[in-house]
Amino acid sequence: MNTNQLKRKSRSETSDAFWSWIFMTPTTLFLVITALIPLLYSVYISFFKLKMNLPNATPSYVGFANYARMLTDKTLRVATSNTFLFAFVSVTLELVIGLFVAMAFCSDRRWARLGTSVLLVPMIMAPVAIGTLWRMMLDGNTGVINYLLGFLGMDSVNWLSNPKYAMPAVLFVNVWQLVPWVVIVAAAGLKALPGDCLEAALVDGASNRQIFWHIVLPMISPLLVIIYMLRFVDAFKVFDTVYTMTNGGPGTATEMLPNYIYKQGMKYFDVGYTAALAIAFVVVMSLFTAIFLKIRKRVEERVQ
Amino acid sequence: MNRKRKTPSSSATERVIGDFAGRPVRVIIVVVSLIAILFPLYWLIANSLRTKTDYLANPPILFNAPVTIQNYQKILIENGIFKEFTNTFIVAAVSTVIAVVFGSMAAYATVRGRIAKKIRNFFGLWFMIQKMYPAIATAIPVYLVMRHLRLIDTRFALIIMNTSFNLPLVIWLMMGFFEQIPLEMEESAIIDGANFVQRFFRIVFPVTTPGIIASAILAFVGAWNEFLFAVILSVNRSKTLPVVIAGFITDRGLEWGPMAATAVITLLPILIVVWALQKNFVQGLAMGAVKG
Incomplete structure (x- = not known):
């Protein structure tokens, strides 16, 4: 390389660095203004007592009172345990069912492609529409689900207004909504499995079941861990379907954190407390994200 | 090397995975999974074509004898759903375009930018x-700020917020696609004297078109269906279709027919787009999870 080329190279490097920052700028500004600043504003508000429906009332500083209130908030405790239960059960079911469906659909034939098109529907339908559709189908009097279950000899159930059945119903709808997502992602993982390996096992006389337990499952398990974590974090944010199906009811049977926070803000207009709840929620979610990133890193290292 | 053998598309391995518990179980x-999805879809469409006495019939009517379009007439003419449809489309389209352009730029700078590795990792983490943190966390402060700026009930406010949700999604996906581009490709462009911007537009952008399409559809579908901020930030003028659907659950009772008709109108356009671009959509979903 002669001096001329060297000069040109260093000049282009400075220009590259400059342009790299330019590329980063719009997104950074956008996210700082629309996400980071509101979050910090939330922290600030959480130290005040402020009612949104009284715009002229001056907010009064209350220190950590909003956070202290959380400790004695009984509904919050119910909402928290409901959310954990919901996330744990729904994601576990989605993963197991999703894996089996993905395997059954593992084919390059036409029927599998068309089947995948059908599987995409719940993913594309507005979650609000999913909630209202299932609310209609699960209706205690006119719902088609009770009618169909009647053929199997089952009694009519008030799915959404009976505290005993409301949570299973909401869980079921979430499973319906998100199994397809697990199927699509798991199918991509199955397609990436080395075919030689499976064929070799087949030649050695292993049965399909043995191959599943000893080869397919171990090879796909890192992906399953990632799917589980992604869905788990996501399940905590469930809002649209709960809001439209039960709005947390009956009583607090299906009350979950996002819906509870929404109610505190948009129904009771208790801005200070809502902000404190939101901050606590973000802290917990960040913790989950950190754990997720750690696990993902470890999984990736294991794969390599 | 024969590529066919590397992928399990050969019928033998397909059978091994597909028939893991025998052919009958697979069938x-x-x-069952197809019926589980198609029946609710059928029920939605069937109810959108029913009269009030029919959709509230007990026991329910499984098959429509007379088909009526009165629910569609009601929402199109009486409720003027066209306005909400336009709102939804504008919000989804504009926020998608902004997010794809700025997001892929930021993703490229994060993956291949000439910035210290540590700083790039920091941006990637941020x-x-x-992408992970709950939208509800910023709902109240955003509402207060928008109210202060008199932006409540404007499409502008919804475009801003949907872009804010879509940027991390696009970045996350595009980082995965950019990482797959071999470094040699860009190195040879550097030797040819192409600068950062030229490399991005002339070399990287063309080969990542599938990724761009994938993230655009995912962002568009997300914004099209977004509900939380749409319901908080709109009163009347900037209402989107999901807000209308939820609005049918009223104290006076549930209007299943018009609700179903609105849901069908909401679903149909994006379903057509996603089916037309199914390969990209599926690839995008997979990339979002498996990204290296």
Whole structure:
């Protein structure tokens, strides 16, 4: 390389660095203004007592009172345990069912492609529409689900207004909504499995079941861990379907954190407390994200 | 090397995975899962074509004898759903375009930018956290600020917020696609004297078109269906279709027919787009999870 080329190279490097920052700028500004600043504003508000429906009332500083209130908030405790239960059960079911469906659909034939098109529907339908559709189908009097279950000899159930059945119903709808997502992602993982390996096992006389337990499952398990974590974090944010199906009811049977926070803000207009709840929620979610990133890193290292 | 043998598309391995518990079980799983999705879809469409006495009939009517379009007439003419449809389309389209352009730029700078590795990792982590954290956390402050700026009930406010959700999604996906581009490709462009911007537009952008399409559809579908901020930030003028659907659950009772008709109108356009670009959509979903 002669001096001329060297000069040109260093000049282009400075220009590259400059342009790299330019590329980063719009997104950074956008996210700082629309996400980071509101979050910090939330922290600030959480130290005040402020009612949104009284715009002229001056907010009064209350220190950590909003956070202290959380400790004695009984509904919050119910909402928290409901959310954990919901996330744990729904994601576990989605993963197991999703894996089996993905395997059954593992084919390059036409029927599998068309089947995948059908599987995409719940993913594309507005979650609000999913909630209202299932609310209609699960209706205690006119719902088609009770009618169909009647053929199997089952009694009519008030799915959404009976505290005993409301949570299973909401869980079921979430499973319906998100199994397809697990199927699509798991199918991509199955397609990436080395075919030689499976064929070799087949030649050695292993049965399909043995191959599943000893080869397919171990090879796909890192992906399953990632799917589980992604869905788990996501399940905590469930809002649209709960809001439209039960709005947390009956009583607090299906009350979950996002819906509870929404109610505190948009129904009771208790801005200070809502902000404190939101901050606590973000802290917990960040913790989950950190754990997720750690696990993902470890999984990736294991794969390599 | 024969590529066919590397992928399990050969029928033998397909059978191994597909028939993991025997052929009959496989058929049952496929049939049951298809019915589980198609029946609710049928029920939605069927109810959108029913009269009030029919959709509230007890026991329910499984098959429509007379088909009526009165629910569609009601929402199109009486409720003027066209306005909400336009709102939804504008909000989804504009926020998608902004997010794809700025997001892929930021993703490229994060993956291949000439910035210290540590700083790039920091940005990558930040974008990731943005994608994970709950939208509800900023709902109240955003509402207060928008109210202060008199932006409540404007499409502008919804475009801003949907872009904010879509940016991390696009970045996250595009980082995965950019990482797959071989470094040699860009190195040879550097030797040819192409600068950062030229490399991005002339070399990287063309080969990542599938990724761009994938993230655009995912962002568009997300914004099209977004509900939380749409319901908080709109009163009347900037209402979107999901807000209308939820609005049918009223104290006076549930209007299943018009609700179903609105849901069908909401679903149909994006379903057509996603089916037309199914390969990209599926690839995008997979990339979002498996990204290296």
